Amino acid sequence: MKAIVVSQYGTAEELKYIDVPDPRAKNNEVIIQTQAIGINFADIMQRRGTYPGGPKVPFIPGLEVCGTVIETGKHVENINTGDKVLGFVWRGAYAEKVAAAQRHCMKIDNSLDPAEAVAVPVNYQTAYHLLKTIGQIKPGQTVLIHAAAGGVGTASVQLAKIYGATVIATVGSDSKKKLVEKLGADFVINYNTTDFENATLEYTGHAGVDIALESIGGDCFRKTLNTLKTLGRMVVFGFSSGKEGQAKTTDFIYHSRSIMGFHMAAIIRNTALLNQGQEEIKKLLALNKIKPVVGNVFELKNAKQAHEAIEQRQTVGKVVLLP
Numbered sequence: 001m002k003a004i005v006v007s008q009y010g011t012a013e014e015l016k017y018i019d020v021p022d023p024r025a026k027n028n029e030v031i032i033q034t035q036a037i038g039i040n041f042a043d044i045m046q047r048r049g050t051y052p053g054g055p056k057v058p059f060i061p062g063l064e065v066c067g068t069v070i071e072t073g074k075h076v077e078n079i080n081t082g083d084k085v086l087g088f089v090w091r092g093a094y095a096e097k098v099a100a101a102q103r104h105c106m107k108i109d110n111s112l113d114p115a116e117a118v119a120v121p122v123n124y125q126t127a128y129h130l131l132k133t134i135g136q137i138k139p140g141q142t143v144l145i146h147a148a149a150g151g152v153g154t155a156s157v158q159l160a161k162i163y164g165a166t167v168i169a170t171v172g173s174d175s176k177k178k179l180v181e182k183l184g185a186d187f188v189i190n191y192n193t194t195d196f197e198n199a200t201l202e203y204t205g206h207a208g209v210d211i212a213l214e215s216i217g218g219d220c221f222r223k224t225l226n227t228l229k230t231l232g233r234m235v236v237f238g239f240s241s242g243k244e245g246q247a248k249t250t251d252f253i254y255h256s257r258s259i260m261g262f263h264m265a266a267i268i269r270n271t272a273l274l275n276q277g278q279e280e281i282k283k284l285l286a287l288n289k290i291k292p293v294v295g296n297v298f299e300l301k302n303a304k305q306a307h308e309a310i311e312q313r314q315t316v317g318k319v320v321l322l323p
Helices: 041-048 120-134 151-162 174-182 196-203 218-225 249-253 264-269 271-286 300-311
Strands: 002-006 015-019 029-039 064-072 084-088 097-101 105-107 142-145 166-171 187-190 209-214 228-236 258-261 294-299 318-322
Touching (some): 029 300, 120 151, 120 271, 151 318, 174 187, 209 218, 218 228, 249 258
Parallel strands (some): 142 209, 166 187, 209 228
Antiparallel strands (some): 002 015
């Protein structure tokens, strides 16, 4: 089969489209014939070699896949060949066939578009757990969401509005601003033309926000911390700038603020939390309350161009590969 392989850490040039052996199903695994592959910023960090606990080279990147089950392990139950599924994998999604653990697969309706469906496993699970499990969101609260036009960002805006929050969002261009406004954000800031810290504080009457979702790091981390109200919570789930955020003890004490971390791998290892998120998202999908935003689609062989587009901030919504 064809797959994208990273043989050494580095730039997008290291994404090689080559022939590799087909995967074999272990007892509790299924083999999925790929229809769509989701790209996440974690894939880029893994390719660079900067992802905490990331894979050693050589490896096939990719965390999520949508496709049809073509083989099941002998201990697999409730999933059969021919079923359409969404699958989480630790790595290996950038391929024509993917092995996935049964417990990390969710059966879906055949009518769902694969490119839209593949936006669900990581993006909506991440958004759900950022807001509910970690952030403990409640109706009437105010949430600050960075990179709001991206995959996790668009999912977070939709879910935060469903949960009754006021949403302040940051984006990098006016075209992205229009997209996020259409998703229901109450106040959208182009951080390239407006200081988001001052704008957020002014919008909230200098009260600050209850929850902030922060995945940028560096200066953004510090400025986001300054937007939190008393008892406010900042949920940190990445540092796409390449620079980790810095905090002091006094940052927590004087305003009784808290900084909490999130890593999707911890959820994947916790079956109860994983199932909780899956059930909530399935329910919202069935009610047509959420609609994945697919902004850019590339062929699998063009994964290099897809990564470069993300790194150059040229994409919106979910970026998808098609085999």
